Amino acid sequence: MAFKNFDLWLPAYLKNRAAHFAHPGKPERLWVTIADHYEPCGGNASTEIATARVRAWQERWPEIAAAAPKDVNGNQPCYTFFYPQEEYRSEVLEAIAEIVRTGVADVDVHIHHDHETNDGFRQKITEFCKRLHEDHGLLRTREGRLVFGFIHGNWALDNSRPDGRWCGVKGELQALLNLGCYADFTMPSLPSPTQSRVVNQIYWTTGDPALPRGFDKGIPATRGGGTKDGLLMIPGPLGVRYRDRLVPRMETGELAVYDPPTPYRVKRWLDLAPRIGGNVFLKLYAHGAREDNAGALLGTDGKPGTLAPMFRWIDEAARERNLEIRWVSAYGMFDAVDRVTRGVAQGAEVPA
Template sequence: MKLPKHAELWLAPYLRNRLEHALNRTPAKRLWVALTDHWEPWGGKASEATATARVKAWTDHWPQIAWGAPPDDTGRPPCYTFFYPQEEYHPKTLSALEPMVADGVGDVEVHIHHEHDTAETFTEKIVHYCKQLRYEHNMLRERDGRIIFGFIHGNWALDNSYPDGRLCGVNGEISVLSKLGCYADFTMPSLPSVTQGRIVNEVYWATGSPDRSKSYDRGVRATVGGGRQGELMLVTGPLGIRYRGRVMPRLETGEIAVYDPPTAYRVERWLDLAPRIGEDIFLKLHGHGAREDNARALLGTAGLAPMFRWLRQAADRRGIELRWASAFEMASAVERLTNAAPTANSPLVDVPASTRAL
């Protein structure tokens, strides 16, 4: 039998995660849902007219979908987090998102595609970009007098994780991000890329060596009362296998796209795979929604609108609270749980040394 792509990275941790899940039958009480989009309206060397049309599709249709969706148990609509690329900075494009951010149905965080950078050049780019978002568009947030941000790495190359070092260049990028004010990374899962981490279906703190690549392969699981256990929080999306309607199983990565639209069955699978901390489920989905084909799928009648209904129905069947969240709100919920009460040290989430070689 042919194994799925890069199974050597994720299959053993996935099976271990499934065993732990089966042994832990504690009912969940709360479901957090965040939509984290690698939102690239200028991607593919788009013209200004194309980029403008891509933005307009979202500003025209997304607020209607959000306000038409079933509210969560606090009465709030869903929030879409646009991880907007640093290298695509255009003031008019970001200004067009400001009304959605002000209304609470949108949020903006940091995304970047870069290559051949050093820690110094990467720092310069991120610091300058964060100041643009904060002071020119009233986006991002401040904590203790410094700008903080969520992060998704372009091309999945977080922490210089391609074996040949392409599409990043910064060993120790996890440490750099933490020092710059990143409150959490939302890049994983990255399959079918070789950059996929060895920790799956967990919210965890990265603890790998700060001077090596792919340091997110080691970490400490976030637990209730466990506190901060590493330099940077990683919020991973659901990763596993799904079977229904297929002769051969298919990878489930929490991506919503024209070639993999949401379905009621996928919603059930997401809730089974998504990371849990105590009695809370953290479902982080992702997409590339600016592209025309994906935008039509997500903003159309068979996309996000029914997905929100299915999620509401799934939560109601389980008798659990539903919370629509931005990326920031999801990470904040994790922080509240991990700081909730003192407990024993959190368990190490790792892979055997014999299989850890990069």
């Protein structure tokens, strides 16, 4: 990955690294989640192909999760499938729901759209969330309302592409908040020009809702600082890594056939991941429905996958740094952030 759009991320990255080295702190807990841009119907796949893609995860993921080191609460890793609204097919979603019922997976919301209207966006998200919840037992309620985590397709959150494509919704961040979005997990989006100017920091957006890219400004989440107005952004690690290749490359926390996890990448993730007080929040992402990525992550009959050793490497790296591991879903990570910012003790188990 070339160092593209450096004007967006480099100033914030250098500022973040300077603060990290000036005030290193002593983290105590590591929260880990995987947010998959899960598109089983991608490429206009038939329902037969889509269900075969899900079947690979049904067969292999629970075994990988069961074999992974348990966290401090005895939990297995939990994988979150962010399923696209425009790909809704009942039988495909129900197959994913079967994985969720095993306790090692969750489902949240993803969407690809273009030249969208505000009313159309609200209708699509509302109806999709209702289907997920009422027809498949997915999503959850919080304080009396249905809530969801969100990833924007094609990275174009809040109409952020310079050419205006792949979104179109004015004030999309506020629309998401009004619809029940508990947090956005889209970032980082490099090498796309949609990348936020805030990196390696969990924060609430404060940008002008009348303009695109409202996520370029925000209020950082702090321990005991309370929740703020705006949409909560939970990004993954973003930075430069120096090994595994002849030249440096960008690190965005992606898990893919062309960029598998390694022990060095794991350590780099822990150095770059957002922190709040004594808590490190590591969000990784993938496009795991594709056969090439699924084969690399889960393994095939003739070749082991990369997810299984990754969990061991994360456990080993955490032990070296005296960090308690908490494997969580995307919602579980949000709940942990919410507790930290409200000053609630972290001793109790949080939702997966």
